[in-house]
Each structure stands twice: as structure tokens, then as C-alpha cells.
Amino acid sequence: MITRRSLVSALTARKVSEWIVVERAQEIAIADEARPVRRSDLRTRFTVVVHLDVTRGRGTAKLELASLHGDALDVVDQALDLAGAAVGPTWHSPPPAAPAKVALLDAQLEKAELAAVASEVLHSLIRPAGTTVTAAVEILREQVAVDASSGFHTRWIASAIRGSALLALGDRSLEVAREARKLDDLSLGQGLLDAARDLALLATAGAPAAGRCALVLRSDALLHGGGLGVWSVFADHANAEIERQGLSRYRLRSPVAPGAEVIAEPLTITSDGALDFATRSAPVGDEGDAVRRFALIERGISVGLGLSTREAARRRTDPNGGVRNLVVGAGTWAGALPARRTIEIRRLRSLSIDPYTGDASLEVSLGVERSGTTETVITGGTIRLDLVGALAHAHRSATIIRRGPYVGPEAVVIDDAELLA
């Protein structure tokens, strides 16, 4: 039987240069109306990172274990075998730093029976009148313990809730998904109300005409697919390894896009992995590196990178846990639309972003086109954007929302974009 203790003993017995063991004991409850089913899952997962220092340099291996059966010594031998086969230039791990102080556990879920809570969430879900809703909720409670060869040890308990629903009105439907650390932050009911409003609009939608236009991206379009949505382009570009290779457009201490630093409201983005109850927060990362809050972009200038332990060592600085939750600075836009043809994008069908160039394709699911006093609901069409440049120059709303790993403007206005039919 593999346990954290047996892994630590085996690593000590094999005299491994440096190691980190992360144990995640997880309880998961799922309530799903579609089948309908109530599911409980108990599992333990281990992450073992070993650094093997030899005369040629340092080799590193990372193993993920999802089985409790086996011998810890065998696991360690395998990790050493892999590390020995991946020796690269020498680097030294920084001394352990204090874990970030961050709240990750919803007090309501600390001792609750998760299956009962999941059922209750579904039962109490506010469903828009006249619609059919089929919803599912997944609740996770996990105890995480981290041990390292340096003597570093920390543990914490975290919760996470994911809600999803299919909302049908007449002969149309939309999917809604939300995630949060706290039940009170899930806001699946509000998501359903917004979807019901948009479904009613969809019934009147027509195909758009191709051409150039201004865009207003609303929250469901901005954060399409959950997570960071369009803002993920900045997380990709702030990856220190990719930046060092020169494969991203992101250059430290340079504007993120030409002219981005001289506009009226330059863009400021902070990565905050220590934000209470944000979905990407944690005290330490999987390599035992302390998670920190740091600026990615300040007033249009790139100033920070997400640094893994290895990348931080190469740059002779401290790791910061990588890019996690994004806090995007608010603007002053209060809803006034540009005078030209403007399309307010409410929902997307898909969003694809080239992580290296920042080129993006946005497939429009629902939009409202305004030209003069005419208002038309549209569906379909593709928008092509240089997302880095477009967001760097966008006008951001004064209204702030918080959803999953994102805190920032509820809407942005992009002055010029191309719509393809």
C-alpha cells in the first residue's frame, strides 16, 4: 500500500537529492438530473517530484500516482530512473518560502455530507419560468499535504463546486457552467436567468453581414469556456519558459502591443494566486513553490512572468507559483456605444487562441448589432482578432465582476474588428 509516509521513507532511503511529495485526499459528490444519479467518489492521488543531482547536471522527474497498490520503493526507483534519463544543466532549488495565506475552504462544506449538499444545491436552484432545466453539480473537498526534502511541510483543505445546466426554451437550448470555491459564489441561478433572456433573443436572430465593426464583448463572451476566456492569452504569453525562447510576443519591460502604454486607460493585469476563494488559488504549487501575487502588465507594459522553480532558478529570482487568477484593472466605460456599426457579443460558440501569435477566432453564438438607431439580433459569423493588441487597446467597463479565476471588467469595447460571414 502506497502512503505519503511510505513514499517519504522510500525517498529518504534512496538518498534522493531533493524531492517533493504532494498528497491529495479527495471526496467528490455529484448530483446529476440527466440520468438521474447521485455519485460519491473517494480517492487519493500523489504527485512525486524528484531532482537528481549528478556531475552532468540535474535531472528531474514527476510522477502522478492514482493507485494505492504497489511498493513505494518501486515508485521512487522509477522516478529516479526517469530523472537520470533527463539530466540537463545544473540548477539549485531556492530555499522554501512561506506558503501564501489564502482561504480555500467554504465553511459550509467543512464537515457537511457532500452528497446531501449537492442534492440540495440542485433542489434550491432558481429555474427561469417557462424553461426546462437539466442541471448537474459536482462538489469537491480535498485535503492536501505537501512534504519536501528541505523539511518544508504544509497542509490545507480546499473546496470546489462546479455547476452546469442545459436550459431549454421552446425549440432552443443553451448550456451554462459555473465554478467557485464557495456555494454562495456559484451563481448558477443567475447564469440560468441570463441564458433564458438570451434564448428568447436567439429566437429572433438572423445571420450577420460580413464587414468591419466595433465590438462589445460581454461577460459570457469574455469568459467563454469557463476559466479566463479571452484573457488567457496574457497568461500564455507570460509563461517564463516560452518568453525565454522568444516564442511569445511578450517582452519584459516593453509595451504588450504598440502604443498600449500611451492610451488613456492603459491595461493593468495582476496574477493573484493568493486571492481568497478564487478557483486557481493555492498556498503552494505542485513543486512546493510558494504562490505569490505579482503584476503581469502595468499600464500597458509587461512587467512580470509566471516562474516555475526551475525557471526562477535560471533567472536567479524567486518562483511565484506561475500565472493563476487574473485581476484585470477596471476602466471607465459606462455603456456609451461607438458611432459606427457596433456588435455587442453576448455569447460565443467557440474561442480559439493561437498561444504564440495571440491571433484568435471567435465564433459568434449571439450578438446584437447596432447601426444608428437600428438594432438587429444576430447569430453566426466569425471574428478574427489580434487578441493581445485588441485587449490592450480596449475600453474596459467600470463595472467589475468576479467569476472563477477572473476579477475584472464586465465588458470591453474593441474599436475595430473584422466579422467574417
Next chain:
Amino acid sequence: MSWNRREVLGTLGVGSAATLLWALGCGTPARPVVLAPQQASSEVRGWLRDAVARLATKYPVVHALAVSRRRTTGAVDLAGTGVARARRDGVVLTIRDRDGMWREQVTADLSAAGVLAAVRLLAGAVPAARLDLPAPPPPPSAPAKIGDLELRNRLDAIMRSDRAGSSRIVYASALIDIDDVNVWSIAPGHDREQQLRRVRQRATRAAWNGTRPVVSEVERGWTGAIEDQDLDAAEVTRASTNALQLLTPGTFADGEYGVVLDPEVTAMIVDTAVRGLLTASALRRPEIAARMIAGAAVAAPGLTLIDDPAAAGAYGGFAFDDEGGLAAPITLLDGGRVAGRLTRGRRAGHVGMLEPGPSHLRLAPGTVTTQELLIDGWLLEGRLDAVLDPGSDRIVIGAARARELKNGSPTGRVFADVELVGALAALLANITGVGKDTATMVTRDESSGEPQWTSVTAPWVRTRGFVRSRRRPT
């Protein structure tokens, strides 16, 4: 620009498994890795039969599913070889209340104590009981063990079979990925066990074209012994040839064209359409349910599509599904008309949530040669991605290359990263030719960290649609 192996892999998006990335190394001699033996089949069966007997005293519908999985991944690239192994066990106990609610208890502890603990969590302290279950099947024959040395030799053979030998190739790798899966399914009406070995071989090549890397992959997958099939020299060389393909500068005019789709692209469309329109969960959407009624004409009359998990050697195949139902083909489209829907339950990694999904899809081939399909327009090759909006039926299909055709012959103009866009129904209705040659594509996706194995056999197809360049002019 100097890249190390891990960086190149990460940058090019090659080698999806994190384990694989860490495994790729400098080729130090391998030490044998000894893994704990998998649980004896009879032992696991005993625990599950006991669980079913206990649960059946309280619930009318009971099912126990257990899995023991091992993954062996070997990879070689320009600088070295690595082998990684991983293991996952799981048990899913399912009951159905008298009020119709399904309840599942899942545990990663595949042991007598672990199964009993799951029973207690699900049903409380139910006493041991006697239940007449069908006789257990004979134990399946265990697949041959594959040592690290054998794996490395096979990887080297794939690397050596490349006849292109160009110095423009900046990255080359080979991968062998083996999933050994033991699944037990026991319920009051059945006692089944299957042992599957799924093998996937892949060769990857990358070369620079202007300022962008062009990555090309060829892949082959099957269920059976590792020696049953091999990526042959022609396939590996094709990966290099595609990566080295010189592309035409600039872009072409977006517009409606005749297109010929290679089997990779056809398979991607078939897979996307089935998942988006023909599963029981997709049909919960009213707009799809209204469109995909039995007998509705949704494609050209020549199209017949079958999901066949019992197809010999199919990568996505199985002997029984995760509800214990024996594998049997389901005809989804018959002569272009809706004939069925996918309802059989599959669990990601045999432990995830039960979701209807495809196993091995087979689009029936036609009678014409590939050459006869070629017309004026574009030949679209190499799958990238496909996005279907089930509500509006709009599909965007990404292909790696578009070759211009005139009078049935390539003009030599080739563009990378193109999209075929439009209504799926129109794309399928516009099909005017189905080739007799087919190819099989395999997919090993992960959902919540658990694998899903599927495969699609598809022919060349000629249709018509809106083609546009994905890359912005630079």
C-alpha cells in the same frame, strides 16, 4: 534558437501526457522497473460478487464494475529514449433506488477492504448474503509482458524507417503508448471480464516554414498484441514529407469550393457530428431532437454510419460496455437517414461518469477510387480540430493543408491551416462521392484525468463548402 527536448515538445504541443514529457531523456541505460502484480482475477471477482450479493438484498438493480489499468509509454526523440509506467485502479458500485434514482459509490481502493467500505458507504451495514450469480467466465489470457528493452527497440525501428532523411527536420520523435486494461462487470444477471491491450504508435516531425513551425504526425492504433501492426516506413516518411511541404506564400480567396476530404478530416467530422448530434445526451437538446428523428434525411443517400465496438482489433472496441452490455453494432445513419442513437454507457477510464459516446465508428466506403474523386477545388488534408454548434448546426473544420486542384490534378499551390465552414447538414447533403479507400484514426482523449479510447474508420469524400484561410495575412 536552441531548444531542449522538453521545451520543443511543450512548444509544439506534442506528447500530451505529462508523464511522457518527463520521461523523455538523454538515453541512459534503462533499469528494469518492477511493478506490483495486478490483483488476481479470481480475488477481484470474489470481492465484487460479495458486494453485489450484499447490495442486492436492499436494492432491485445492482452493478459492480472494477478496473485495473496500466499504462506504458515509451518515447524516443532526437536525443534520447524514455519509458514511463503508470497505474490506476477503481471500483464503481451502482444501485438504483425503488424511486428510480441511481446511486454510485466510487473508490480507488481495489481491495477486499476497499470494496467492502464502498458497499457500506453506499448501503450501510448490509449483511453478507447468498445470491446465485452466473458462473464466472474463464479468465482471459494475460497479454505478453513488454520490457523496456523491447519497447526501445520498437521505438528505434520506427525512427529508422523514415526514408526522408532531410536536414530541414528540426524535431523528430516516435511514441508507443500501451494501455492494458482489466475490467470486471458483475450484476445479478451477468458476470463478465475483459482484458484489453490498446496500442498506439505515433511518429512526429517538425520543420520550419518561414517564421512558423509545421508539425506533422502519423498515428496508428489497435487493440491486440503489440506485434499485430506497425507504423510502416511509408507512413513515417509521410510525416516527414508533410512537415517539409513547401507552402505557397500569401493566402487564397475565401469562397465556396468543391472539396475532397482525406480520411483524417472525414473521420474528424464524423466523430464531431456523432458526439454533437447522435448521443442520448445530445438529443436532450430540443433543437437536435426535432432534427434527428428516426428516418430523417440528414446526409447524402450514400452515407451509412455504424458504431461497432465489436470490430476486430478496433482501438475503441470492447467486449462489453461499462454497464455490462455486450458489444453490438448500432447503425446510426442508413442511406443518409437517421437510424439510431448512441445510448450505450461508457465511463472515462471505466471509472468516470456514465456518458453515452462512440466506440469505433465506421463510415461505409463507396466504390470510386480516390483519383476519381478529385475535381476542381481543394483537397483538404490532416485533421486539426472541429467545432460544431449543435443549436445552429454550424461547423468549423480545421485542416492542416489545402492543396489546390484543377481538372483533377494538384496545381502545386498548398496552404496551411485552412477552415471548412458552414452548416453540417449542407456539408453532408452536398456529398457527391465516397471513395473506396479508407483509413482509421484513433483518439485517446482524457476527461478529468481519465482516458477515453475511440476510433473512426472513414473513406475519402467529395463535397462542397466554404473554404477560408485560418491564418491572418502577415
